Amino acid sequence: MLKYLVGRLAGILPVLLVISVFVFGFVHLLPGDPARLVAGPDATQRDVELVRQDLGLDQPLWVQYGRFLGNAVQGEFGRSMKSKRPVSQEIGERFLPTLYLTIVAMVWATLAGLLIGVASATKRGRWQDHVGMIVAVSGIAFPSFWLGLLMIDLFSVKLGWLPTSGYGTWQHYVMPSLTLGLGVAAVMARFTRSAFIEIAREDYVRTARAKGVPARLVVWKHTLRNAMIPIITMVGLQFGFLLGGSIVVETVFSWPGLGRLLVDSVNYRDYTVIQAEILLFSLEFIIINLLVDVLYAFANPEIRYS
Amino acid sequence: MSAVAAAKAADTAPALLSVEGLSVAFDGEHGPVRVVEDVSFSVAPGETVAIVGESGSGKSVTSLSLMRLVDYAGGRIVGGRIRFKGRDGRERDLASPPAEALTDMRGNDIAMVFQEPMTSLNPVFTIGDQIAEAVMLHQGLDRKAARAEALRMLEKVRIPEPARLLDRHPHQLSGGMRQRVMIAMALSCRPSLLIADEPTTALDVTIQAQILRLIRLLQDEMGMGVIFITHDMGVVAEVADRVVVMWRGRKVEEGPVERIFQAPQHPYTKALLSAVPKLGALRGQDLPVRFPLLVVDDAKADAALPAPPPVQDTVRAADAPLLEVRDLTTRFDVRKGIFGSLKARVHAVEKVSFAVRPGETLALVGESGCGKSTTGRTIMGLQSATSGTIRFDGLDTATLDSNGQAKLKEKIQYIFQDPFASLNPRMTVGFSIAEPMLVHDYVPTSKPGVSRRRAIEERVAELLTQVGLKPEHARRYPHEFSGGQRQRVCIARALACDPKLIIADEAVAALDVSIQAQIVNLLMELQARRGLSYLFISHDMAVVERVSHRVAVMYLGQIVELGPRRAVFESPQHPYTRRLMAAVPIADPSRRTRDLRLLTGEIPSPIRNVGDEPAVQPLVPVGDDHFVARHAVGGDF
Amino acid sequence: MTTTDATSVAVSHDAIRSPLREFWRKFRRNRTAMAAGICLLALTLAAAAAPWIAPFDPAAFDYDRILEGPSADHWAGTDAYGRDILSRILWGARISLSVGLLSVLLGGVAGVALGLVAGFRGGWIDSLIMRVCDVLLAFPGILLAIGIVAVLGPGIDNVIYAVAIFSVPVFARLVRGSTLGLKRAVYVDAARAIGVRDRLLMVRHILPGTLPSVIVYVSMRIGTSILTAASLSFIGLGAQPPSPEWGAMLADGRSYIGVASHVTFYPGLAIFLTVLAFNLLGDGLRDALDPKLR
């Protein structure tokens, strides 16, 4: 396992390098001229050319890549084309809000999802199951903007309990994390239920019962641990997705996170920011998935990597 | 407590458990199917009741019903009462409350050893955790003390290096080791009633004797009632106070053990007893001989077949060996900690060499955990060998490409020790049996004008019938069978493609003696007809005596004795072999050996530190074709 | 009884063929799932019959009746152009259902295949597939979609491809995870010992074990895909105005939430019910595939 881990970790750098080439190429091949977009809607061609020179976009592609790579190696990703700030500042400023929100949302959603899923599985076919699954389906089928706006209307406008939007105190976290987490909770609930039903009839669960393990532990220890693999997979994926910043939630609640930054930078073809963000997201996913793989081996000792 | 005293106690003392008119049903394809009908019996404190009966007669279902675990397996108690007197002295009917309500009673009052230890251990928890959990639940110890107690229990069931075992996971254990873990777990609950469902099928006779002794000790200590389900009449004779005989879902006979053995009433009981293989039955015989067969048909027993069973003179000694194993070594790394640093190695198979000739049955016997299954798995290519060569039909299997490997598997079939786990739970057994034929484009011979699919279906039906099942069973899923039935399904699957060699890993261990005789005879008949060879891995020395031409005895990963059956059985050379022969229980309650001491002390273990290679002594001839390894290993009994 | 005569071997018709019939038999008994299936069937039929059953032309505008709430002639009210929302939902079912279903199936098949191979083979193939998936996961959807429009051009089938691509890595990871565990099962070894080749081993013995989670994800993903498709139509990739598409109708009504809620409510309801039906159907399928349930 140690060897495997070291190998995987050592493999991250070359993988990122390959990704960087890929991302660089892809981003530059997208239709859209950043110079023109950055220069603005009523900029003349002259303005556009000035901007183009300023951004170094008049250089051959490989020179641009070389510069990008050179910067990246020093942990610096150049300046945002749009705001002219260093990309690291631009992203750094938004990473923590996204991270915090992600963690809050993931924690409650995973717990709630597990609870609902387990309740549904153990009360399968009864009303608890149906209620649980309808809640779960709502979490997937309700567009989050809708939910977000409804909550703002209720909790901020009508009741005045929570601030409508923004970032700062714990009150600011309530609605965004609820909105963000609902989908996750739904996914978790569905997967937990399914994985659970699979395992609940295995012989070793019967053994646990025969030992006199209380029903609660039969569920939460003996069954869950074996049902963990799809659940871990999903937690990892959802965590990764949320870490990319949710565009809708950040928009509805004016959360200063990575999702909106991404939209903005895509709208302006702000290459430097896009590249840095995708590299960051890739790194996030690679690390999360590495952890997920490690957790697999923990969840199921028969899984071995070589 | 002596048998007589126990019987007396059963009369006077109020019953611990009394089952009255129990009926259990499963939902079948066409509505509910009753698999247990109106069964009644009782168990007094300190008493041992053995339930014997035909495979599939409802023994396991009955025992699951007592703990209401059958509810979780899709079954329902449709009639009867199960009156049980708990620790608190209160008597209640276990059949009526919802299954969930009985949680406090399980483990505490009734504990159970399941028939299939392979699937009954939770794969994600370590052995230590699983036993310690039971200890903590029922003996109120803290985590550390529970672990210590778990260790003690493992020592008691004679598992080598129990301290190391605590941190290992079930899949790293041999079949017999898992079974012992199950027993340790059940006993550590210290229940007032223990239900043991075939608890020793995967154990060699030496360890079996230990386990029986252990149960008896605890029983005497705590007045524990025991329900012992087994098909081994030797074990019944050894442990039981009373015997309940089941047949086709019903109780057909019940009585004190002596009465049952001396004067069986029901035809099935009679048949059963007469079919019991006895060690030494073939004394003086060079070649194996089939079992005399009994057919119990609708409660009427026929006598043995008129003609004496033919001898099995099938070995084509002149031909080149079919399977040749040379210096085979298989080791497992033992890793520890999250980073898995290499701590030690399990020397499961060490420099094993043997050959199987066409038409020959080579029996592989040995202590539980000595590497028999690993040898089989390595030959099948399911486990990569550390070193050594395996030749089949003259071809080195290591040199074959994947195509050749696949082809090879048409000729060699492997019957797993663990029938349930080796059947795909999502497939009907019919499909599982047909699969080898489909994979190898095998066309069964059949009447002309029959489509291939139809021919395969017919062949499946024929195979099922041959192993004593019914053609319509093909539509069922593995979990809908009893342990012995599943084992027969696996045998049917192995026979499907007319292989040349079958490696049978404890293939008849879960079968009652009458079915066992039928199956063994079937195998021998195929050998006579088609020249099949068998590598027959077994603990049951009486069966081994019947089927094998030659016997290899394994101990701690090495072959310590190898020779013709008669030579090995009649003049065992290696101390371990001798011990093995001596420990075989005898199916006669009057010849009990209850005073056997519990063994204590160090148990030799195949786990060695890295770099500490075991000494392998060459096999030296001691007789005609008879070899023995002369070294300290295994000598210190 | 050593040999068996042919007569005793009589009745075993479809003994080895039964899985499909067995499946249907069990599925039929699950009433919720059947109801969900029938609902979806009805919806599909309604979508197919939209030209005949929709009360209005989905593009017919009436500027005198904008944003009217439900009434006798407009059961679900009208939108900002005075178009009949019910008719648009019926017509929209064509696009939304096909995009939702096809894209997920396509992505699912590709993802499942990749995940199966990665998990089963391990080694560098696993690493390669999974790292590509990591990148795909990390790639922001809008960017990918813009790239796809650039390469493939706009059109509904390209939406299907785009949305399919989004779901590939998720399926792959999901299936790989389960495969890693399942490939250690003794019955897989047993199949191998029979001589089953790897490809068949994956498909026949491992794949079914991964299906429960796959089905769950498919049934959930359909809703997400309908919504994703809408966001693509906003960058010009998807259904072009005025084609009705549920997700787009929903997003378009976003600004009327406080004013004319029915504009979002009915398409939202349609999506909700569809997703619910797919989930219930998925549960039914799952159960029918579960041998342990009679």
Add this chain to the structure above:
Amino acid sequence: GPAFAAKDLVVGLPDNITTLDPADINDTLSQSASRTMMQGLFGFDKDMKLVPLLAESFTVNDTATEYTYRLRKGVTFHDGSPFNAQAVKTNFDRLANPANRLKRQSLLAMLAETVVVDDYTVTLKLSQPFGALNNNLAHPGAMIHSPKALETYGKEIGRHPVGTGPYKFVSWAADTLKVEKNANYWKPGLPKVDTVTLKSVPENGSRIAMLQTNEAQFIYPLPPEMVKMVEANSALELIDAPSIIARYVAMNTMKKPFNDPRVRQALNYAVDKNAYAKVVYRGYAGPLDSAIPSKLGFHVTQPNQYTYDLAKAKALLVEAGYPNGFEAEMFGRNSTNFIRGMQFVQQQLSQIGVKLTVTPLEAGVETARVWGVEKPEDATVQMQYGGWSASTGDADWGLRPLLWGKGFPPKFFNVAYYKNDTVDSAIETGIGTADTAKRAEAYRVAQEQIWKDAPWIFLGVENLLAGKSKKLTGFYYVADGGLQMEEADLQ
């Protein structure tokens, strides 16, 4: 006590501020933000009228090549340094120098030399005649930084604005800009509030909610469909003012069938402009009765309006040889509002048999497909749904970029590929003189010709809608979409 309670004004914006260096800003929002802190020689008042700010008066020569400004005295920057002619020169030279690559360089592209006459007099010499210079100087892009700050912060000036305006910079993080009262402001009695916070809240619904909960006292823009929510709340007030944002569909006059003016006119007749206002803007829009909105200088209402007349439209199509209509594709941005407008046009034209395919384009794709096209022959655009806000407030910037024969993409934005000699020379005349009368005449001619040729479907001019708390006074939402908050006060 409560009398001294700090007055904190919060404004909800739709977007993030990009930078606070006005010379490098191209979005109205960041311009509004920098206008809280900075000023130029001229500015616009709330009615888009040119007013002197840091300049007191000016003179210009006949050829409009030399402008001399007298500057206001006694003004200091927030960092304490004095405002004077040298400061103006530093700023203008910086802006005009292409090497600095500032986005607003074109505002002073014609500047040849800046001469400091004395401390408070500065002369701008131009390389070519330019009549609208004061308008350019009133543009936020020409606002003046403290020269000291320019020197101190260099490239980072955009995050450290120091000007002469009513408010001083406090902080700016991701989506929130905070400024505070400039106690030494040169206009006596101003500003009246202690702090102003500009917060970006992109979701319309959330912005309204902020207003409703008094978390913000002013929000903009207010989508027309949400006006009701403001009206329903007695503490709130609707701001509804005409803008200078023209909405139109440009037709590629070089491509069939749009090369025929009758077709273009037919399409103009086929669109019901009132319905447009009603459907797309819920009634909050006015007519576009000439090529430029009425709020722009030199606007002339055209006498022969294209009133909704399907019969006439059909007749014109028949005349042009398209009795059964035709098919065409319309591009446009992918915002909800644009898509709504495009669908509307699509529906209207369907009435005369013109079948439109509506293709919403993402911003970048639009630049590639529409604005970046090098040669007119390569243009794939047939129709383009667009909008234009001439931020200088002058007819010149309302016409030249869009309809000048020399302004085809990529140079400018003449996506109608419209070229008419009369119009071209009128536009050139208008820019070549500072004489108001001459300019007025030139732009009258241009507007008339354009109207007749109808290179666009003239759709309308949307209203500026915003919501504000009734407590807020002196806060203006100007026709170009900018905000003026120097007189803002909270009761």
